[in-house]
Amino acid sequence: xxxxxxIVIGIAIVLVIIFIYNSLISKKNQVKNALSGIDVQLKxxxxxxxxxxxxxxxxxxxEKQLLEAVTxxxxxxxxxxxxxxxxxxxxxxxxxxxxQLYVVAENYPQLKASENFLxxxxxxxxxxxxxxxxxxxxxxxxxxxxxxVQMFPSSLVASAMGFKSxxxxxxxxxxxxxxxxxxxx
Numbered sequence: 194x195x196x197x198x199x200i201v202i203g204i205a206i207v208l209v210i211i212f213i214y215n216s217l218i219s220k221k222n223q224v225k226n227a228l229s230g231i232d233v234q235l236k237x238x239x240x241x242x243x244x245x246x247x248x249x250x251x252x253x254x255x256e257k258q259l260l261e262a263v264t265x266x267x268x269x270x271x272x273x274x275x276x277x278x279x280x281x282x283x284x285x286x287x288x289x290x291x292x293q294l295y296v297v298a299e300n301y302p303q304l305k306a307s308e309n310f311l312x313x314x315x316x317x318x319x320x321x322x323x324x325x326x327x328x329x330x331x332x333x334x335x336x337x338x339x340x341x342v343q344m345f346p347s348s349l350v351a352s353a354m355g356f357k358s359x360x361x362x363x364x365x366x367x368x369x370x371x372x373x374x375x376x377x378x
Contacts (some may be wrong), residue, residue: 202246203266204290209346210350213341213346213347213350213351214350214354216347217341217342217347217350217351217354217356218340220334220337220338220341220342221338221356222336223334223337224331224334224335224359226334227327227330227331227333227334227335228275228331230327230330230331231324231327231328231331231362232275232299233323233327234320234323234324234327235270235284236325237320237323238287238317238320238321239267239270239271241316241317241320242263242264242267242287242291242314243264243267245291245294245310245313245314245317246260246263246264248304248307248309248313249294249298249301249304249309250299252303252304252307253297253298253301253304255312256294256297259290259293259294259297260294262290263287263290263291266283266286266287266290267287269283270283270284270286270287274303278360279352281360281363282361285363288324290329291317291321298310298314302347308351328362331362332361332362335360335361335362336358336361338358338359339358339359342356342358343358
């Protein structure tokens with residue numbers, strides 16, 4: 194009877210470990226899937242940026258530094274390994290620079306009237322919305338995954354099997370600070 198009890202307990206423990214391991218794999222794959230969703234949108238944006246730069250180049254001779262910064266940051270982001278803090282930082286910087294580009298474009302009435310520019314601007318806005326949605330999905334998957342990696346008893350299996358917490362895709366600092374309305378007027 195004692196041997197049977199220990200065998201049943203042993204089988205139960207093995208089944209729990211298998212369940213936890215499979216759950217960890219499932220959550221890790223959800224994170225990878227969500228990250229690939231971000232990458233698809235970032236690739237679309239990356240492909241659109243050269244067209245945008247070429248469209249505005251002729252109008253914005255005085256804004257050469259900004260255009261060069263957008264191009265350089267786009268290249269840096271594309272060279273970073275997906276899912277890394279450096280990649281996230283580069284993509285956040287590109288988002289900020291593109292926002293600056295649109296603010297500067299307001300000073301060029303001919304550019305704002307350009308049909309090509311307006312189409313590119315609309316496409317980029319749509320892509321930015323998709324990137325935001327993909328970031329939310331990624332962060333939700335990372336939240337769930339990190340919980341299972343860090344909570345007991347699954348943390349025991351996670352650490353034994355080499356599962357590590359994943360970074361969130363945080364918003365750029367300037368997007369999280371309060372806006373000073375007095376500066377806008």
